Amino acid sequence: MFFRRPRDWELKESQITPEKTYLNRRQILAAAGIGVGSIGASQLLPKMGHAQESDPSATLYPVANNPSFTAGEGRTMTPEDISTTYTNYYEFGSSKNIWRKAQNLPIRPWTLVLDGMVEQEQTLDIDALLAEAPLEERIYRHRCVEAWSMVVPWSGFPLAWLVNKARPLSSAKYLRIETFENKKVATGQKQTWYPWPYVEGVTIEEAANDLPFVVTGMYGKPLPKQNGAPLRLALPWKYGFKSIKGIVRISFTDQKPVSFWEEINASEYGFWANVNPEIPHKRWSQATERDIGTDKRIPTQIFNGYGEQVAHLYKDIKGSRLWS
Ligand SMILES: Nc1nc2c(c(=O)[nH]1)N[C@H]1C(S)=C(S)[C@@H](COP(=O)(O)O)O[C@H]1N2
Numbered sequence: 001m002f003f004r005r006p007r008d009w010e011l012k013e014s015q016i017t018p019e020k021t022y023l024n025r026r027q028i029l030a031a032a033g034i035g036v037g038s039i040g041a042s043q044l045l046p047k048m049g050h051a052q053e054s055d056p057s058a059t060l061y062p063v064a065n066n067p068s069f070t071a072g073e074g075r076t077m078t079p080e081d082i083s084t085t086y087t088n089y090y091e092f093g094s095s096k097n098i099w100r101k102a103q104n105l106p107i108r109p110w111t112l113v114l115d116g117m118v119e120q121e122q123t124l125d126i127d128a129l130l131a132e133a134p135l136e137e138r139i140y141r142h143r144c145v146e147a148w149s150m151v152v153p154w155s156g157f158p159l160a161w162l163v164n165k166a167r168p169l170s171s172a173k174y175l176r177i178e179t180f181e182n183k184k185v186a187t188g189q190k191q192t193w194y195p196w197p198y199v200e201g202v203t204i205e206e207a208a209n210d211l212p213f214v215v216t217g218m219y220g221k222p223l224p225k226q227n228g229a230p231l232r233l234a235l236p237w238k239y240g241f242k243s244i245k246g247i248v249r250i251s252f253t254d255q256k257p258v259s260f261w262e263e264i265n266a267s268e269y270g271f272w273a274n275v276n277p278e279i280p281h282k283r284w285s286q287a288t289e290r291d292i293g294t295d296k297r298i299p300t301q302i303f304n305g306y307g308e309q310v311a312h313l314y315k316d317i318k319g320s321r322l323w324s
């Protein structure tokens with residue numbers, strides 16, 4: 001089979017069209033109206049520390065590093081001022097530069113609902129959850145479908161621990177995970193052509209694996225709002241859009257969830273979305289990625305280099321679109 005691919009080494013990031021480009025021209029113009037101009041990350045640095053000072057979970061960090069998870073060969077940690085100012089969070093706009101707008105999101109009180117096919121529905125207070133959870137630090141690679149990547153020291157706990165706490169029924173096959181809704185501060189949610197709230201999903205088998213991580217902090221501090229505070233996922237073998245931010249609900253279900261991007265454009269963003277350099281996105285190659293910390297273009301690895309941990313989950317799944 002011959003795949004016609006763009007020559008990605010010639011592409012600038014501005015030519016690699018982001019998720020939003022399915023929109024028609026009128027919608028793009030409307031969306032551009034709420035965008036902010038680009039500001040160098042280093043200029044933002046002095047203000048960055050600030051936003052987290054009032055976070056009641058600040059005393060929990062730093063947490064012990066789990067040495068099983070490293071940046072990987074030839075990779076270096078992405079500087080904090082870059083990974084906290086170059087972010088995707090469509091609730092606050094479609095540019096990468098939304099960190100300032102995200103500061104308006106109230107993250108206390110915050111509750112997480114575990115419902116659906118569970119022994120008993122639970123509503124968990126975030127600080128009670130953080131006090132109980134087995135917090136640790138893991139360094140993970142993060143690979144966006146837009147062909148950029150970073151390496152981040154996340155703090156958090158295994159999703160498997162939370163699944164265990166939820167006590168799902170044996171009939172549950174999937175986790176349907178939902179982001180907050182708050183149109184007043186998350187002005188992107190006023191854009192009615194998006195299917196808010198943001199939704200993602202994984203299978204029970206995926207969630208039971210050790211790799212899926214519920215993220216509550218980064219760089220030894222509470223998670224910044226723009227990176228998904230107070231709760232987000234890190235699914236490092238999948239394209240970044242699966243790593244849902246601002247989580248308020250996890251529903252256990254026997255119905256395969258339809259994710260936000262899948263609902264918008266199922267031909268480009270599917271349920272599995274496992275990283276694979278051999279399978280191009282419809283509109284660009286996935287063979288390489290730009291590391292936003294070093295600004296170097298590097299080869300993309302199958303399962304983003306986590307095949308040893310997760311490849312077995314997919315060996316019996318045939319005829320499905322595992323890679324996009
Ligand atoms: N709720 C929500 N979660 C989200 C997104 C979003 O727009 N809304 N963007 C996703 C995408 S496309 C990526 S690449 C990662 C970006 O995470 P980061 O900004 O911390 O790097 O968040 C993912 N989670």
Ligand SMILES: [Mo]
Binds near residue numbers: 144145146239240241
């Ligand atoms: Mo992404």
